[in-house]
Structure formats: structure tokens, C-alpha cells
Amino acid sequence: MAVLLLAEMTGGEFQQDATAKALTAAKQLGDVTVLVAGDDVAAAAGEAAKLDGVSKVLAVSDASLANYLAEPVAALVAGLAGDYEHIVAPSTANAKNVLPRVAALLDVMVLSDVTGIVDGDTFERPIYAGNAIQTVKSSDAKKVLTVRTANFDAAAEGGSASVEDGAAAADPGLSSWVEDKVEESDRPDLTSAKIVVSGGRGVGSEENFAIIEKLADVMGAAVGASRAAVDSGYAPNDWQVGQTGKVVAPDLYVAVGISGAIQHLAGMKDSKVIVAINKDEEAPIFQVADYGLVADLFDAVPELEKAVG
Amino acid sequence: MKVLVPVKRVIDYNVKVRVKADGSGVDLANVKMSMNPFDEIAVEEAIRLKEKGTVEEIVVVSIGVKQSQETLRTALAMGADRAILVNAADDVHTDIEPLAVAKLLAKVVEEEQPGLVIAGKQAIDNDMNATGQMLSALLGWSQATFASEVAIEGDDAVVTREVDGGLQTIKVKMPAIVTVDLRLNEPRYASLPNIMKAKKKPLEEKTPADYGVDVSPRLEVVKTSEPAERAAGVMVGSVEELVSKLKNEAGVI
Numbered sequence: 008m009a010v011l012l013l014a015e016m017t018g019g020e021f022q023q024d025a026t027a028k029a030l031t032a033a034k035q036l037g038d039v040t041v042l043v044a045g046d047d048v049a050a051a052a053g054e055a056a057k058l059d060g061v062s063k064v065l066a067v068s069d070a071s072l073a074n075y076l077a078e079p080v081a082a083l084v085a086g087l088a089g090d091y092e093h094i095v096a097p098s099t100a101n102a103k104n105v106l107p108r109v110a111a112l113l114d115v116m117v118l119s120d121v122t123g124i125v126d127g128d129t130f131e132r133p134i135y136a137g138n139a140i141q142t143v144k145s146s147d148a149k150k151v152l153t154v155r156t157a158n159f160d161a162a163a164e165g166g167s168a169s170v171e172d173g174a175a176a177a178d179p180g181l182s183s184w185v186e187d188k189v190e191e192s193d194r195p196d197l198t199s200a201k202i203v204v205s206g207g208r209g210v211g212s213e214e215n216f217a218i219i220e221k222l223a224d225v226m227g228a229a230v231g232a233s234r235a236a237v238d239s240g241y242a243p244n245d246w247q248v249g250q251t252g253k254v255v256a257p258d259l260y261v262a263v264g265i266s267g268a269i270q271h272l273a274g275m276k277d278s279k280v281i282v283a284i285n286k287d288e289e290a291p292i293f294q295v296a297d298y299g300l301v302a303d304l305f306d307a308v309p310e311l312e313k314a315v316g
Numbered sequence: 317m318k319v320l321v322p323v324k325r326v327i328d329y330n331v332k333v334r335v336k337a338d339g340s341g342v343d344l345a346n347v348k349m350s351m352n353p354f355d356e357i358a359v360e361e362a363i364r365l366k367e368k369g370t371v372e373e374i375v376v377v378s379i380g381v382k383q384s385q386e387t388l389r390t391a392l393a394m395g396a397d398r399a400i401l402v403n404a405a406d407d408v409h410t411d412i413e414p415l416a417v418a419k420l421l422a423k424v425v426e427e428e429q430p431g432l433v434i435a436g437k438q439a440i441d442n443d444m445n446a447t448g449q450m451l452s453a454l455l456g457w458s459q460a461t462f463a464s465e466v467a468i469e470g471d472d473a474v475v476t477r478e479v480d481g482g483l484q485t486i487k488v489k490m491p492a493i494v495t496v497d498l499r500l501n502e503p504r505y506a507s508l509p510n511i512m513k514a515k516k517k518p519l520e521e522k523t524p525a526d527y528g529v530d531v532s533p534r535l536e537v538v539k540t541s542e543p544a545e546r547a548a549g550v551m552v553g554s555v556e557e558l559v560s561k562l563k564n565e566a567g568v569i
Contacts, residue, residue, distance in 0.1 A: 100479040107446035111453035116534040138333035142538040181458035185485040244478045259568040280566045297549035310555040
């Protein structure tokens with residue numbers, strides 16, 4: 008029962024947290040080989056080999072894999088699939104782009120956003136923005152799945168797996184990378200932060216969003232946003248928490264000026280402690296909050312910043 | 317250039333979802349259904365490309381129950397030219413899996429020969445986020461998923477994608493599949509005259525057998541359950557009280 012786990016490479020960088028969380032899921036399915044693919048992955052492969060429970064690391068360095076474009080990466084993974092019963096990756100933008108393509112190349116269904124593993128064929132996953140949890144049993148010979156990192160603890164370090172070099176598949180050359188626009192930030196990563204401070208439409212403008220960021224910085228938190236805030240241009244797209252954005256489960260989630268549409272709740276309701284600050288006492292966010300404060304956020308947020316700073 | 321846009325009939329995004337008591341699924345009887353919101357964005361993008369003169373014809377396709385006709389009529393009223401309905405299910409509770417949908421769409425693409433397929437990135441019912449990528453694999457085409465900007469430049473589509481950490485721009489050779497994200501555009505509403513006109517636009521009905529595609533599911537739904545409920549919390553009266561609770565009761569700061 009062998010499992011191929013795709014290491015997450017965002018912008019060519021090995022993402023240990025996402026990979027280690029998916030590893031915890033993958034280990035339940037069998038013996039794990041981690042595939043590290045990119046332009047030059049020697050260092051990343053070394054890091055992956057240190058994760059506890061990895062049997063082997065397959066390192067594939069090739070210029071065609073530099074930006075994790077779907078066609079060459081899917082061709083590589085599908086080509087390796089013969090040796091594995093399960094192909095697993097964390098539910099990142101990269102994996103969501105690549106794994107359904109891999110599944111179709113193998114003529115099997117994909118299982119997206121798996122939150123629980125029942126057995127080697129049976130998985131739990133949320134549907135309808137997390138308003139229902141479906142348990143599905145696959146009849147396919149190979150199971151291709153992405154797993155929600157919020158639902159699995161990160162595997163520890165302490166392993167020393169062997170690293171083997173592999174070769175890329177022929178690149179069909181159908182697409183090319185133009186540019187990345189990535190915000191550099193010293194803040195913790197949204198999906199792995201212990202504390203997340205999120206702002207919604209109530210924040211009112213891009214300028215006002217600075218108070219959310221200041222509170223986050225004082226708390227050592229990542230910054231999130233509701234879809235309404237992103238659509239209004241107050242916050243960049245990669246801060247969006249929700250059904251179609253990022254799914255987070257920090258120890259503390261502070262929702263500021265967020266009404267709490269079901270699509271937003273889908274992305275944060277597994278947080279351990281939820282705080283809601285909203286001036287509308289009827290806001291649905293209060294139904295999922297552990298601590299609710301009805302207040303004007305422009306008074307409450309600076310006060311909170313001072314109190315925790 | 318011809319553009320193909322697949323559209324799905326799903327539960328309206330404002331409807332509160334109820335899980336059936338017997339755990340067999342979500343109750344869709346007598347529930348308001350609408351076009352999947354991401355598919356509306358896809359239809360809108362196709363129409364804008366037509367308005368710019370890049371696209372000559374927009375064909376919309378839906379695969380599912382026969383009531384999906386309504387969804388197709390909505391797309392025609394927005395501005396699509398022609399519709400194809402693949403009657404693949406009798407019961408509204410039957411969800412045709414993305415792999416089967418992709419196989420049917422691949423056959424439609426073979427017949428229609430579009431230069432571009434624009435699809436929603438995910439349907440808000442099964443949240444699988446897979447059909448576009450699967451179709452692309454089956455056709456051996458390039459794919460540009462999660463698009464927030466699309467520009468056609470000669471034989472290429474230049475697509476800006478919403479990814480972890482920000483935005484990525486890639487150039488894909490057409491024919492290609494583009495799947496759209498929320499920020500690409502704001503879909504228009506169909507006007508009453510256009511709704512009337514849409515009734516006269518061609519809508520062709522097909523079955524999976526016409527295309528020789530087996531739509532039997534690969535995943536058996538064992539059960540569908542309610543998510544874990546969060547226990548009701550407390551309201552606090554001040555920031556001071558909030559901080560005290562977070563420190564002393566919850567222990568998170």
C-alpha cells in the first residue's frame with residue numbers, strides 16, 4: 008500500500024507546514040514517498056526527508072517544473088502513478104490545479120478537500136460550503152485526493168529518508184509562466200497561523216484595513232478577510248477566508264466587521280476560539296462566536312490593540 | 317472563435333442547506349435552484365469577449381436533470397447564442413461526477429470545436445473544483461484555473477490566476493480551458509426582453525448514450541451528515557472583559 012505525497016512548492020519554495028499536515032493524512036494510508044518537484048529541489052528534498060514517517064523522497068528538478076504549471080507537473084505525477092495506490096497533496100492552489108488533471112489522466116475520480124480518512128477507500132469531505140459532510144467510498148483502483156490542512160496536525164521532524172532523483176516527463180509546452188505578484192510579508196502564513204485577525208465589509212476601505220493589520224501585528228497574527236472585503240478592494244485575494252478562499256483553523260480567530268455569511272463560516276468555523284466584533288447585534292457571526300462584542304470596530308479594535316500590546 | 321461554457325444547476329447560494337434526516341443526502345425537493353455563481357461569471361466573460369469582437373458564438377452546455385433547461389435559458393437570456401442539454405439524470409438528487417461531466421464535455425468539444433472553454437472553477441454543491449482540469453486533461457489542452465483576468469492575444473490566452481500568496485500570470489496556447497474565480501467580473505442580469513428572446517434561441521437535447529459516455533459514479537455516497545455544531549458562546553460587554561476572558565478562560569492570548 009504505497010502512497011505518493013506531493014510536497015507543496017509555493018513560488019518554488021518548499022512549504023513544510025502544508026506538506027507535514029498532508030503527511031499526517033498520507034501516513035494513515037500506507038508507506039509514504041514524497042515527490043518534490045521544481046526547478047532545483049535539492050534543498051527542498053533534504054527538508055522533506057527530515058519529516059517523520061517519510062520512507063523515501065523523490066526529487067525531480069527540471070526547468071519545466073519551475074512554476075508548477077499544471078501540464079508538466081500532472082504528466083510527471085501520472086507517469087509515476089503506477090507504483091502507488093494513493094496520490095495525496097495538501098489542498099493548496101497548486102494541488103487543486105494539478106490533481107484533478109492527474110486523476111483524469113488516470114481515469115479516476117478526484118477527492119477534493121478531504122477532512123477525514125475512514126479507511127483506504129473511504130473518505131469524509133465537506134460539501135455545500137461545509138453545511139454537510141459527505142462520506143464517500145471510492146471504487147477506483149487509485150485514489151487521488153487533496154486534504155484540508157486545517158484538519159490534520161503537522162507531522163514532526165526527526166526522519167531521515169533517502170533521497171532519490173527522478174526525471175521529469177516530456178513538457179507538452181502548452182503554457183508558460185509570465186509573472187508572480189506576491190506580497191512579501193513578515194506575518195505568519197494564513198493557513199498555519201495560531202491567531203488570525205480578519206476584517207470584513209464593515210472595515211469600510213482599504214485605508215481603514217490598516218487597523219486590522221495593526222491589531223494582527225500586535226497579536227503576532229496572520230491577516231484574513233471576508234469575500235466582501237476582498238471584492239471591495241480592501242484586501243488582496245489571497246487573504247480571503249471561506250468556501251472558495253482559504254480554510255483556516257487557528258487557536259484564535261478574530262472576526263472584525265464580518266457579518267458571517269455561510270460561505271465565510273465555511274472557512275473558519277473549525278477555529279478553536281472565535282471572537283466576533285460587530286456593531287450589528289443580529290449579525291450571524293455571533294451564532295458561531297465563543298465571545299461576541301457588539302461595538303463599533305473603530306473604537307474596539309484600537310482598544311483591543313492597546314490591551315493586548 | 318467559438319466559446320463553450322458549461323453551466324450547472326445548483327441550489328441557490330442563499331438557501332440554507334438541510335441534510336436529510338436519513339443521512340442519504342441534502343434535501344433538494346422544492347428548493348430554489350439557480351445557475352452556479354461561478355458559471356454565471358464564466359458566461360459573463362464569454363459575453364464580454366463577444367462584445368469585444370474576439371468571439372463569434374457562445375454555446376452553453378448543461379449536464380444533469382431536464383430542469384437544467386431553465387439554467388440554460390438564463391445563460392441564453394444573458395447573451396449566449398445556443399444551448400445543449402445532456403439529460404443525464406432523472407432525480408434532482410443525482411449529482412453527475414466531474415469525471416463523467418468532463419468526458420461528456422470532451423465529446424461536445426469534439427463536435428463543436430471551440431477555441432476556448434470557459435468554466436466556473438467549482439460548483440457550490442459538491443465543491444469539488446475539478447471539472448475544468450479534468451476536461452483539459454482528457455483533451456490534452458492547456459489549462460488556466462482560478463482566473464481573475466483574461467486577455468486574448470492572438471493564439472494565446474494570458475490569464476491572471478488567484479493562487480496562494482497572491483496572483484500568478486500565465487500564458488496558455490489555445491485551444492485552452494479557463495476556469496474562473498470570483499473577481500473576474502460581475503455578471504449582468506438578464507433584461508425582460510432578453511428573457512423573452514432567449515425562449516426562441518436553439519436548445520438541443522442529448523443523452524449520455526448519444527455520446528457513448530458511461531456516467532455511473534466512481535464514488536459511492538455512504539452517508540451525508542450535519543457538520544459538528546459549535547456550542548453557543550457568550551456576549552461580552554467591553555473590550556476589557558473580552559481580553560480577560562481570552563486570557564483567563566480560553567487561554568489563547
